[in-house]
Amino acid sequence: MKWKYWLLTIVTALFILSNLYLIFKKDSEISRLNYIENWTKVEGMTLVDSKKGTGKITPVEEQHIYHQAKSGEFKQFLVKEGEEVEVGAALLEYSPSEIERDLTKLQSEKSTLEQELSALTVNISQLQTLQQSMSQKATSDKEKGNKVQNELLSDSILAEIYEKERQKSKVEGKIAEYEQIITAATEGLTTLTVNSNLGGTIKEVNPTLNNPIITIYSDEQQIEGLMSEEEVQELSVGMKVIATSEHLSKSFEGTISQIFTVPVEESNEKKSQYRYIIQLEEIPEEKLPYGSHVELKIIKREAIDALSIPFKSLRKGNEIYVFALDKDGSINKRLVKTGIQVNNNLEVMGEIEAGDIIVSNPKGVKNESPYFTPLKTKHWSKEAIQKLGKRALLKSMAKGFLIK
Numbered sequence: 509m510k511w512k513y514w515l516l517t518i519v520t521a522l523f524i525l526s527n528l529y530l531i532f533k534k535d536s537e538i539s540r541l542n543y544i545e546n547w548t549k550v551e552g553m554t555l556v557d558s559k560k561g562t563g564k565i566t567p568v569e570e571q572h573i574y575h576q577a578k579s580g581e582f583k584q585f586l587v588k589e590g591e592e593v594e595v596g597a598a599l600l601e602y603s604p605s606e607i608e609r610d611l612t613k614l615q616s617e618k619s620t621l622e623q624e625l626s627a628l629t630v631n632i633s634q635l636q637t638l639q640q641s642m643s644q645k646a647t648s649d650k651e652k653g654n655k656v657q658n659e660l661l662s663d664s665i666l667a668e669i670y671e672k673e674r675q676k677s678k679v680e681g682k683i684a685e686y687e688q689i690i691t692a693a694t695e696g697l698t699t700l701t702v703n704s705n706l707g708g709t710i711k712e713v714n715p716t717l718n719n720p721i722i723t724i725y726s727d728e729q730q731i732e733g734l735m736s737e738e739e740v741q742e743l744s745v746g747m748k749v750i751a752t753s754e755h756l757s758k759s760f761e762g763t764i765s766q767i768f769t770v771p772v773e774e775s776n777e778k779k780s781q782y783r784y785i786i787q788l789e790e791i792p793e794e795k796l797p798y799g800s801h802v803e804l805k806i807i808k809r810e811a812i813d814a815l816s817i818p819f820k821s822l823r824k825g826n827e828i829y830v831f832a833l834d835k836d837g838s839i840n841k842r843l844v845k846t847g848i849q850v851n852n853n854l855e856v857m858g859e860i861e862a863g864d865i866i867v868s869n870p871k872g873v874k875n876e877s878p879y880f881t882p883l884k885t886k887h888w889s890k891e892a893i894q895k896l897g898k899r900a901l902l903k904s905m906a907k908g909f910l911i912k
Contacts, residue, residue: 546868547833548818550860555811555850559742561804563733563751563786565796571706572720573599582717586701591710599722602700611690618686621679628676632669639665709798725798731762731786733804734772737779743767748807749786756794762786764806809848814855815862822846822854823870830856831873833865839873842866 575582581603587593642662704724712723731751735743745764752759765787771780786804796802822844823829832842842864847855860866867873 547865548821548868550856550862550864550866551816552813552862553816553853555814555816555848555853555855556807557809557848557850559739559806559808561733561735561806563731563802563804565729565798565800565802566732567708567725567798568728568730569706569708569726570711571704571708571724571726573702573704573722573724574719575717575721583700585713585715585722587710587713587722589710589713593704593708593710593724595704595707597704598701599704600702602702614686614690618683618690621683621686625676625679625683628672628679632672632676635665635669635672639669711798729791729796729798730765730788731802731804733784733786734781735767735784736781740767740769740782742808743784743806748810750805750807751786751802752805753796753800753802755796755800756792758792760788760790760792762788811848811855814847815857815860816853817856817860817866818868819849819852819854820869821866822856823873830860831867831870832860833867839867 583601583603585600586598587600593599639662642658642665645658706724706726708724708726710722711725712720714721731749743764745767747764749762749764750759751762763786764784766785768783771782774780817830821830823831827843828846829841829843831839834840842859844856844858844860847857849855
């Protein structure tokens with residue numbers, strides 16, 4: 509059995525020496541070999557470049573009701589905080605007593621003016637009759653002295669008529685003003701109940717009558733969030749947002765509809781924060797209360813069914829490329845362009861397709877050169893070797909020494 513031992517030793521030594529010779533020989537094929545440890549496959553997947561954030565549920569619209577002292581004396585509120593109201597619902601009521609007192613006073617003053625107007629009208633009519641009489645006497649009187657006296661008296665009466673007509677016109681103007689005021693006061697009696705122009709929820713009722721005395725939140729909801737100075741440059745109107753809440757079984761979507769450029773609070777010491785609004789595309793079936801906080805996933809960029817490779821598979825120089833395995837077993841450079849990157853996954857476009865096999869880490873790999881890969885001994889087992897058989901085993905070992 510010793511001869512077998514020495515034979516195996518000699519064969520092993522010759523194998524090692526021959527390989528060392530080939531390695532260090534000038535222009536040796538082995539010097540151009542590519543050692544490729546791992547491969548990866550080009551996959552089609554959806555890449556989403558997103559950013560996390562938080563927001564809270566707010567109303568799309570608010571309506572403020574203000575106390576109007578001129579509408580009359582406040583009587584009572586007809587709603588309470590937290591109550592849901594529809595458009596046209598009665599919110600509060602004014603007492604008519606003050607308006608009625610004002611209306612009585614206005615009507616009395618108007619009546620006095622109307623009496624004055626009637627007296628002026630009668631007086632003007634009498635003066636006109638007298639003036640016509642004096643004018644006729646001045647014309648028919650033959651005595652010169654009486655004629656001059658009648659003419660002077662006629663002119664004096666005519667002047668007084670003009671003055672009375674001026675007074676009459678002034679009284680008529682005052683009566684018109686009173687009629688307008690009375691009309692407004694009368695209409696006030698029919699608008700003593702203030703109604704809602706918005707359907708929603710009563711957010712606040714102020715019993716002290718400090719304005720606003722009622723605040724209404726609309727039924728439509730939105731999400732309001734805060735972003736930093738850096739995020740203002742990073743996020744933009746139109747970006748898709750996915751919102752989730754621990755109180756809801758499903759997520760819901762929206763879109764950034766508005767970004768405010770005025771900071772929430774100005775400070776020279778702290779970084780500014782800016783409000784932004786997310787318009788909801790759908791209202792959750794389980795409606796969240798106003799002020800509820802939600803988690804946000806803001807989609808900055810998205811590539812659907814994109815070709816994706818690990819970032820480390822990329823080589824950069826004057827061109828961007830990967831090393832791919834061709835059908836004939838050779839490794840060739842493929843030019844690509846890159847898109848978005850999410851963690852280690854990179855979107856690529858160019859001379860590759862889904863399913864292509866590429867080198868995972870192409871550092872030191874040469875184009876169109878032969879290659880070898882490490883022996884995967886972890887897949888060996890005694891049972892597998894026994895099943896393979898001696899002839900198949902020797903054949904496979906021989907293949908392993910061949911260079912592509």
